[in-house]
Amino acid sequence: xxxxxxxxxxxxxxxxxxxxxxxxxxxxxxxxxxxxxxxxxxxxxxxxxxxxxxxxxxxxxxxxxxxxxxxxxxxxxxxxxxxxxxxxxxxxxxxxxxxxxxxxxxxxxxxxxxxxxxxxxxxxxxxxxxxxxxxxxxxxxxxxxxxxxxxxxxxxxxxxxxxxxxxxxxxxxxxxxxxxxxxxxxxxxxxxxxxxxxxxxxxxxxxxxxxxxxxxxxxxxxxxxxxxxxxxxxxxxxxxxxxxxxxxxxxxxxxxxxxxxxxxxxxxxxxxxxxxxxxxxxxxxxxxxxxxxxxxxxxxxxxxxxxxxxxxxxxxxxxxxx
Amino acid sequence: xxxxxxxxxxxxxxxxxxxxxxxxxxxxxxxxxxxxxxxxxxxxxxxxxxxxxxxxxxxxxxxxxxxxxxxxxxxxxxxxxxxxxxxxxxxxxxxxxxxxxxxxxxxxxxxxxxxxxxxxxxxxxxxxxxxxxxxxxxxxxxxxxxxxxxxxxxxxxxxxxxxxxxxxxxxxxxxxxxxxxxxxxxxxxxxxxxxxxxxxxxxxxxxxxxxxxxxxxxxxxxxxxxxxxxxxxxxxxxxxxxxxxxxxxxxxxxxxxxx
Numbered sequence: 001x002x003x004x005x006x007x008x009x010x011x012x013x014x015x016x017x018x019x020x021x022x023x024x025x026x027x028x029x030x031x032x033x034x035x036x037x038x039x040x041x042x043x044x045x046x047x048x049x050x051x052x053x054x055x056x057x058x059x060x061x062x063x064x065x066x067x068x069x070x071x072x073x074x075x076x077x078x079x080x081x082x083x084x085x086x087x088x089x090x091x092x093x094x095x096x097x098x099x100x101x102x103x104x105x106x107x108x109x110x111x112x113x114x115x116x117x118x119x120x121x122x123x124x125x126x127x128x129x130x131x132x133x134x135x136x137x138x139x140x141x142x143x144x145x146x147x148x149x150x151x152x153x154x155x156x157x158x159x160x161x162x163x164x165x166x167x168x169x170x171x172x173x174x175x176x177x178x179x180x181x182x183x184x185x186x187x188x189x190x191x192x193x194x195x196x197x198x199x200x201x202x203x204x205x206x207x208x209x210x211x212x213x214x215x216x217x218x219x220x221x222x223x224x225x226x227x228x229x230x231x232x233x234x235x236x237x238x239x240x241x242x243x244x245x246x247x248x249x250x251x252x253x254x255x256x257x258x259x260x261x262x263x264x265x266x267x268x269x270x271x272x273x274x275x276x277x278x279x280x281x282x283x284x285x286x287x288x289x290x291x292x293x294x295x296x297x298x299x300x301x302x303x304x305x306x307x308x309x310x311x312x313x314x315x316x317x318x319x320x321x322x
Numbered sequence: 323x324x325x326x327x328x329x330x331x332x333x334x335x336x337x338x339x340x341x342x343x344x345x346x347x348x349x350x351x352x353x354x355x356x357x358x359x360x361x362x363x364x365x366x367x368x369x370x371x372x373x374x375x376x377x378x379x380x381x382x383x384x385x386x387x388x389x390x391x392x393x394x395x396x397x398x399x400x401x402x403x404x405x406x407x408x409x410x411x412x413x414x415x416x417x418x419x420x421x422x423x424x425x426x427x428x429x430x431x432x433x434x435x436x437x438x439x440x441x442x443x444x445x446x447x448x449x450x451x452x453x454x455x456x457x458x459x460x461x462x463x464x465x466x467x468x469x470x471x472x473x474x475x476x477x478x479x480x481x482x483x484x485x486x487x488x489x490x491x492x493x494x495x496x497x498x499x500x501x502x503x504x505x506x507x508x509x510x511x512x513x514x515x516x517x518x519x520x521x522x523x524x525x526x527x528x529x530x531x532x533x534x535x536x537x538x539x540x541x542x543x544x545x546x547x548x549x550x551x552x553x554x555x556x557x558x559x560x561x562x563x564x565x566x567x568x569x570x571x572x573x574x575x576x577x578x579x580x581x
Binding site (some may be wrong): 109110169201203204207208209210211212214215217219222225226 | 373404406411415417420430434464481484488518
């Protein structure tokens, strides 16, 4: 044991770091700072919402009026509006985005996939107010016949019929808002899933192909399992954007306060974010607290949904990790 | 069950680049045929053309005839998917499906072909294939554990079990031992000896001792010159190839005086 020690003592200079590792330390410090900034920002938002919104939960009944008497009564229709529009958006956008991503990553030849990917990315560059204008003044009218058709076709069905009740004559419905939201969240879901799909190890894809899998079978055996976590991330980011989107919903939806299952109704509850955008200018301090409190509710629910999705993914991955 | 392969005038391209030129050979049924040659000479490319895996790469294509069991693999109307179900393949690096258990890995190919299997049938196939790959005794108590949890050599034998579970006529092996330690390599070589009774085996190897140990016939591939396409220099029984090759460049390569 003494010999190696003696050797080190003989030539101590050889073991010291020659370049001092300053670059390493700067970089690791910068990376740590960036990571902490995110956490600090998130904590800051949370503390703000809590501090400003805490009193919003229990104001005198008049503040919540004219359509509600308590915070719960105020926020519940908004929550329903938020989630209905977002869920409609996800139902439309997710299969479409996965399909487009697969075409770009695995089906289309190179000369086609690059322009398609570019066009989809361009969709993300369109400001949401433009989508709002387009949805409110163009798409809504065009969708009136579809609303009528949905009501005529499915209106009489059990369960499903409840979703397609008496149709709106203007088309400015939750369904239209959901469709506009779907177009808005399409690029982000497509871009992320495209990226994870194309990262599937070639080795796994070839293993499936060599067993005599068709392209679709290969995708199911290798691409989807490999990409599952990324696909959920993409959907969560899309959902986050849909939940928080204000302009499109504010402009498209004709706001009402009656809760109903009818997604093609003349008027429907708006979303939390759109409600904040509509009302914050009223500048009543009490109402402002209530609006912040609804923001807090949205913040917490988004967190919950995200955690739940992560947990589902994590569970299946833990199961395979011995 | 095993079938011979007749290759005539095969040219293999990557886009416009001719990678392998003018290959003719007759691969015997129920024998082990090894391809040797320096890196980049096209032996793996040629191997992959035997089950139409070459064309998976965009722009890649094959000209000529490769006949298995009287059927030209590149004939009109031949489905590459059907070809790959008859001609199995084991890759250089072990590639069990990471999200599947050992059990499901073995059955992966079979489920594609046969759809739903009865539990008893599936169990029988898994045991037979894993025994065939000399892996049964090592994994029989943990069939539901992930395939990725095995050692590299075990993973490669799992891949062989997966390939033979669909009972192909031909088994292609692309440097199956190059990522493995000597003990695992020896286990795979023993396995190749046992499998050749049932399957026609074609193996690419960089290890000339391995070619000499496991194969009955050997093909030597080489580049005509730098930048020229690869071609088959010599195809002979392995004994003759290593004792008294026809071509001087074969002798130079085998004896290590190459390049």
